[in-house]
Amino acid sequence: MANLDLGINSLLRGLEAQQAGMDVVSHNIANASTPGYSRQSVDLQASDPLTYATVVSAGAGQMGTGVTVAAIQRSHDDLIQQQMAYQNQSQAQQQMLSDTLGQVIQVYNEPTNQGFSNTLSAFFTAWQQLSGNPADGPTRAVVAERGTALADSFNTAAASLQTIQQNLDTHVRQYVSQINGITQRIAGLNQQITSVVASGQQANDLADQRDTLLNQLSQLADIQYTITPEGAANVALVGAGSLVQGNSSFNLATIPDATQPQFVNVVFDGQKAPLSLQGGQLGGALTARDVTMADQLSALNSLAKDVVDAVNHFQSTGYGSNGATGISFFTGSTAATMAVDPRISADLANIAASAAPNSPGDGSQALLIAQLQENPAPGSTLTLQAQYQDIIGQLGVDAQQAQSNVQTGELVLQNLSAQQSSVSSVSLNEEASNLMQYQRAYEAAAHAITIMNQTIGDMIQQLGG
Amino acid sequence: MRISDQQVLDLTQYQMNSAYDQMARAQTVLASGKRINSPADDPIGATTALELQGNLAELNQFSSTASDALNWMQTTDSAYNDVGDVLQQVRTLAVQAANGTLSQDERQAMAASVGQLLQQAVQSANATYDGRYVLAGYQTGTSPFVVANGVVTYHGDSGAIQQEVSPGQMMQINMPGNAALPAVFSSMTQLQRDLQAGNTAAIGGADLQAIDDAHAGLLVAQATVGTGTNRLQAIQQALQSRQNTTTGQVSQIVDADMAQAAIDFSSRQATYQAALSAASRVIQPSLLEFLK
Numbered sequence: 075m076a077n078l079d080l081g082i083n084s085l086l087r088g089l090e091a092q093q094a095g096m097d098v099v100s101h102n103i104a105n106a107s108t109p110g111y112s113r114q115s116v117d118l119q120a121s122d123p124l125t126y127a128t129v130v131s132a133g134a135g136q137m138g139t140g141v142t143v144a145a146i147q148r149s150h151d152d153l154i155q156q157q158m159a160y161q162n163q164s165q166a167q168q169q170m171l172s173d174t175l176g177q178v179i180q181v182y183n184e185p186t187n188q189g190f191s192n193t194l195s196a197f198f199t200a201w202q203q204l205s206g207n208p209a210d211g212p213t214r215a216v217v218a219e220r221g222t223a224l225a226d227s228f229n230t231a232a233a234s235l236q237t238i239q240q241n242l243d244t245h246v247r248q249y250v251s252q253i254n255g256i257t258q259r260i261a262g263l264n265q266q267i268t269s270v271v272a273s274g275q276q277a278n279d280l281a282d283q284r285d286t287l288l289n290q291l292s293q294l295a296d297i298q299y300t301i302t303p304e305g306a307a308n309v310a311l312v313g314a315g316s317l318v319q320g321n322s323s324f325n326l327a328t329i330p331d332a333t334q335p336q337f338v339n340v341v342f343d344g345q346k347a348p349l350s351l352q353g354g355q356l357g358g359a360l361t362a363r364d365v366t367m368a369d370q371l372s373a374l375n376s377l378a379k380d381v382v383d384a385v386n387h388f389q390s391t392g393y394g395s396n397g398a399t400g401i402s403f404f405t406g407s408t409a410a411t412m413a414v415d416p417r418i419s420a421d422l423a424n425i426a427a428s429a430a431p432n433s434p435g436d437g438s439q440a441l442l443i444a445q446l447q448e449n450p451a452p453g454s455t456l457t458l459q460a461q462y463q464d465i466i467g468q469l470g471v472d473a474q475q476a477q478s479n480v481q482t483g484e485l486v487l488q489n490l491s492a493q494q495s496s497v498s499s500v501s502l503n504e505e506a507s508n509l510m511q512y513q514r515a516y517e518a519a520a521h522a523i524t525i526m527n528q529t530i531g532d533m534i535q536q537l538g539g
Numbered sequence: 540m541r542i543s544d545q546q547v548l549d550l551t552q553y554q555m556n557s558a559y560d561q562m563a564r565a566q567t568v569l570a571s572g573k574r575i576n577s578p579a580d581d582p583i584g585a586t587t588a589l590e591l592q593g594n595l596a597e598l599n600q601f602s603s604t605a606s607d608a609l610n611w612m613q614t615t616d617s618a619y620n621d622v623g624d625v626l627q628q629v630r631t632l633a634v635q636a637a638n639g640t641l642s643q644d645e646r647q648a649m650a651a652s653v654g655q656l657l658q659q660a661v662q663s664a665n666a667t668y669d670g671r672y673v674l675a676g677y678q679t680g681t682s683p684f685v686v687a688n689g690v691v692t693y694h695g696d697s698g699a700i701q702q703e704v705s706p707g708q709m710m711q712i713n714m715p716g717n718a719a720l721p722a723v724f725s726s727m728t729q730l731q732r733d734l735q736a737g738n739t740a741a742i743g744g745a746d747l748q749a750i751d752d753a754h755a756g757l758l759v760a761q762a763t764v765g766t767g768t769n770r771l772q773a774i775q776q777a778l779q780s781r782q783n784t785t786t787g788q789v790s791q792i793v794d795a796d797m798a799q800a801a802i803d804f805s806s807r808q809a810t811y812q813a814a815l816s817a818a819s820r821v822i823q824p825s826l827l828e829f830l831k
C-alpha cells in the first residue's frame with residue numbers, strides 16, 4: 075500500500091504546486107498596471123526523494139515524491155534601479171532649472187512689441203522728442219509718463235522674479251517634508267523586510283513598495299543607497315549624510331537663512347549647519363533660488379541702477395524750463411525701488427532739457443539722455459540696450475541648454491525604464507501561457523488522482539468481493 | 540529582449556507625447572507667424588532681433604525728428620527770404636530817392652513806406668514754427684525783434700539749437716536772427732531817417748551801400764540754411780531706406796517662412812496621428828482574450 079500512498083501524495087503536491095503557480099499568475103495579472111510592481115514567479119523544485127526498497131530489488135534507487143514550491147521570487151535588476159535613481163535626481167534638477175528659466179522668459183516677454191526693450195526705447199524716444207521741442211508742456215508730460223512706465227516695468231519684473239524665487243523657497247519646504255515622509259516609510263519597510271528575510275522568506279511586495287519609495291526619493295534629492303544582506307536599505311543624501319540607517323530615519327528640517335531670513339536653509343533636524351545639496355528637485359530648487367534667480371535679479375538690478383545713474387547724471391546737471399537744476403529724474407537704486415522723482419511728477423518744468431538756465435529752446439541736455447540709446451552711459455562700455463540684450467541672450471542660451479538637457483535626460487530615463495520594464499513588468503501573454511501550463515498540469519494531476527482513486531476502489535472491491 | 544505590456548505602454552506614451560510636443564511647437568510658429576517665440580528658440584536671433592527692433596524704434600524717432608527739423612528749417616528759410624524780398628523793395632525806393640528829383644513831400648511819403656516795410660520785415664523775422672520763434676536762438680518763447688520809434692532791437696540770443704537727426708549725426712537747425720538781420724533793419728532805419736531829413740547824398744552813398752552789405756549778409760545766412768535743408772532732405776531719404784532695410788532684417792530673423800511653417804505643421808500632425816493610430820493598435824487584446 076506504500077506505493078499507492080506515495081502516488082497520491084505526489085499528485086497532491088503537484089496540485090498544490092500548480093495551484094501556487096496559478097495564484098502567482100493571478101497576483102501578476104492583478105498587478106499588471108501597478109507602478110513599481112515586479113512580476114513574480116514560482117520556483118518549482120522536485121521534492122526530496124525516498125530511498126526505494128521493495129521486495130523485488132534492494133538497490134533500485136530513489137523514488138521521487140513529487141514537487142515543491144522552493145521560492146516565489148520577483149524579477150528585479152538592482153543595477154538598473156540604481157542607475158534610474160541617479161538619472162532621476164539629475165533629471166529633476168534640470169527640469170527645475172528649465173522650468174525656472176521658462177518662467178523668467180515669460181517675465182521678460184521677448185521678443186515682442188510689448189517687451190521690456192520696447193519700454194526702454196519708448197523712454198529714450200520721448201527724450202529725443204523733448205530735445206526737439208524742449209519747452210513744450212505735453213512733450214514733457216510724455217517724458218514723465220514714459221519714465222513712470224519704465225520704472226513700473228522694472229518694479230513689475232523685479233516683483234515677478236522675486237515671486238519665482240519665493241515660490242522656489244516654498245518648494246524647498248515642501249520637498250523637505252516629502253523627503254521626511256518617504257524616509258520614515260522606508261525605515262518602517264526596512265523593519266518589516268528584515269524580519270521577513272530573517273525568517274528565510276522573500277519579501278517581494280514589500281521590496282517593490284520600498285523600491286517605489288526609493289525611486290520617488292531619488293526624484294526629490296540626490297541619494298545613494300545600499301541593500302544590506304539582512305534586507306535593509308541604507309539611504310544617504312549625497313554630500314550631506316545618512317537619511318535611513320536600518321530601522322531609523324533621520325529627518326531634515328528648514329531654518330531661516332542668517333542673511334536672508336525670508337529664505338530657508340536645509341539642515342538635519344536639530345542641527346544648524348546648512349546642507350549643500352545639488353541634485354533632485356530639492357537641490358534643483360535650492361540652486362534655482364540661490365544661483366539662477368539670484369543672478370537674474372542681480373542682472374536686473376544692475377541694469378536698473380545703470381539706467382537710474384545714467385539718466386540722473388545728465389538730468390541733475392541740466393536745467394529745467396523753470397531754471398531748476400540738481401533735481402534727479404529717478405529715485406531708487408534697485409529694480410524694485412526705482413521710481414520717477416516726485417519733484418518731476420509734481421512739476422514737469424523740473425525736467426532738465428537745457429544745458430543752461432533760461433534757454434527754453436535749448437534741448438541739448440535732453441539730447442544727451444536720448445543718446446543713451448546709442449552711446450554707453452558714462453563709465454560704462456555697453457549701452458543700456460546692449461546690457462538688456464545680454465540678459466535676454468544669456469537667458470535664451472541657458473534655457474535652450476536646460477531644455478535640451480531635459481529632453482536628453484527624458485530619453486535616457488525612457489531607455490532605463492524600458493530596460494526595467496523588460497525585466498520586471500508583467501506581460502499578459504506570458505502570464506496567460508503560464509496559466510495554461512499550470513492549468514493543464516493541474517488538470518492532469520487531478521485526473522491522475524481520479525484514476526488512482528479508481529484503482530484503489532477496484533482493488534478494495536475485488537478484495538472485499 | 541523580453542517585452543512587457545508596461546514597456547509597450549510607456550514607449551507608446553513617450554512617443555505620443557513627443558510627437559504632440561513637436562506638433563504644438565509647429566502650431567505655435569504657424570499661429571504666431573514668428574519663428575522665434577522665446578529667446579530659447581534661438582538666443583542669437585532673439586538678441587539680434589531685439590537690437591534691430593531697438594534700432595528701428597530709434598530710426599522711426601529720428602525720422603520724425605528730421606521731418607520736424609526740416610519744417611523748422613523751411614520756416615527759417617522762408618523768413619529770411621521774406622526779409623530779403625522786403626529789403627529788395629527798400630533798395631528800389633532808395634535808388635529812386637537817390638537821384639534827387641523827388642520833392643521833400645515825396646521823400647516823406649517814401650520814408651513812411653520804408654517804415655511800413657520795416658514793420659513787415661520784422662514781422663517776417665518773427666516767424667514761428669509750432670508756436671516757437673525760429674530766429675530767436677534759445678529764446679524760442681520770446682518774440683525776437685521788437686520795433687520802437689523806428690529802431691529794431693533783438694531780444695533773442697545766439698543759442699545754436701543742435702539736433703540729432705540721424706544716429707550720431709548732429710545738426711544745427713536754427714540760424715539766430717542776430718547774425719544777419721540787425722544790419723538789414725539798421726540799414727532800413729537809417730534810410731528812413733535820411734529820407735525824412737532829405738539827406739540825398741547819404742541815401743545814394745552810405746545808405747545804398749549799407750543796404751547792399753546787409754543783403755550780402757542775408758544771402759550768406761540764406762545759403763547756410765539752404766545747404767542745411769538739402770542735407771536734411773538727403774538724411775531723411777537715407778533714414779527712410781535704413782528703416783526699410785531694418786524692417787526687412789527683423790522680419791527675416793523673427794518671422795516664420797509661412798509655407799515652410801505650414802509644411803512643418805502638416806508633417807508633425809501626420810506624425811502625431813500616426814503615433815495615435817499606432818497606439819490604438821498596439822493596445823490590443825492579449826492572449827487572455829483567446830483562452831475561452
